[in-house]
Amino acid sequence: MKITTWNINGIKARIEGALAYVREAKPDVLCLQEIKSVDEGFPVEAFTDLGYQVATHGQKGFNGVALLSLFPLEDISRGLPGDDADIQSRFIEATVTEGDLSVRVASIYLPNGNPLGTEKFPYKLAWMARLEAHARALLESEMPVVLAGDFNVIPEPADAKRPAAWVNDALFQPETRSAFRKIENLGYQDAVRACHPEPGVYTFWDYQAGAWQKDDGIRIDFQLLSPQATDRLSAAGVDRFTRGWEKPSDHAPVWATFA
DNA sequence: ATGGTGGTTCAACCA
Numbered sequence: 001m002k003i004t005t006w007n008i009n010g011i012k013a014r015i016e017g018a019l020a021y022v023r024e025a026k027p028d029v030l031c032l033q034e035i036k037s038v039d040e041g042f043p044v045e046a047f048t049d050l051g052y053q054v055a056t057h058g059q060k061g062f063n064g065v066a067l068l069s070l071f072p073l074e075d076i077s078r079g080l081p082g083d084d085a086d087i088q089s090r091f092i093e094a095t096v097t098e099g100d101l102s103v104r105v106a107s108i109y110l111p112n113g114n115p116l117g118t119e120k121f122p123y124k125l126a127w128m129a130r131l132e133a134h135a136r137a138l139l140e141s142e143m144p145v146v147l148a149g150d151f152n153v154i155p156e157p158a159d160a161k162r163p164a165a166w167v168n169d170a171l172f173q174p175e176t177r178s179a180f181r182k183i184e185n186l187g188y189q190d191a192v193r194a195c196h197p198e199p200g201v202y203t204f205w206d207y208q209a210g211a212w213q214k215d216d217g218i219r220i221d222f223q224l225l226s227p228q229a230t231d232r233l234s235a236a237g238v239d240r241f242t243r244g245w246e247k248p249s250d251h252a253p254v255w256a257t258f259a
Numbered sequence: 260a261t262g263g264t265g266g267t268t269c270a271a272c273c274a
Contacts, residue, residue: 037267250274
């Protein structure tokens with residue numbers, strides 16, 4: 001089973017690229033973030049024509065996540081538990097089964113948290129605490145769990161070309177990094193780090209200042225695997241070639257395969 | 260320090 005996560009940065013602006021990528025990479029499960037569309041505006045048919053089932057959790061203008069799968073999407077759950085007053089669409093989860101492998105997969109768009117000094121940063125940290133609680137609860141199922149998405153976290157200096165440029169950014173604050181480690185320390189493994197421990201593996205390059213041309217990237221998109229998912233992990237990587245396309249997303253897809 | 264780019268929606272917000 002191949003699971004891929006991609007912050008698409010607007011599904012309407014990116015539909016041709018998204019379809020080209022799906023045809024080429026052929027993920028069994030595709031987790032999308034920042035669809036920036038309401039559910040009714042998502043181009044469902046373009047993907048059902050390719051054999052995918054589609055489940056969206058959208059909102060107008062911003063945010064929005066989706067799960068696409070060649071296998072049936074079962075027990076779909078929308079929204080991160082823990083705060084009924086939070087109306088931002090940043091989390092969708094479902095179960096996907098291939099043969100004897102049944103995986104609980106989440107598509108996650110974690111809050112950016114910038115600028116520091118506003119209500120956005122405490123919102124991010126509160127959201128991460130809710131994610132940790134939910135990640136802990138998911139472990140009790142003892143099934144393979146894949147938490148996939150744009151975490152808006154730079155975990156380590158090696159995850160940035162220029163770490164010093166991020167010290168005043170919400171993505172690289174000590175509190176942010178600590179909250180991310182807490183989830184890892186529950187027993188969730190960073191799939192790409194496990195397969196590619198070397199520095200220089202990035203998933204995001206800003207549109208500005210020629211970041212892509214200079215490979216001035218950061219690694220902020222992840223697949224975090226429960227122990228039972230790690231048992232089945234065979235390979236993982238970043239499809240950075242999409243960043244060089246015309247009208248690209250500023251994020252590249254992150255994939256992992258399970259046997 | 261500033262401004263550099265881009266999507267969505269319609270002047271502003273988010274990243």
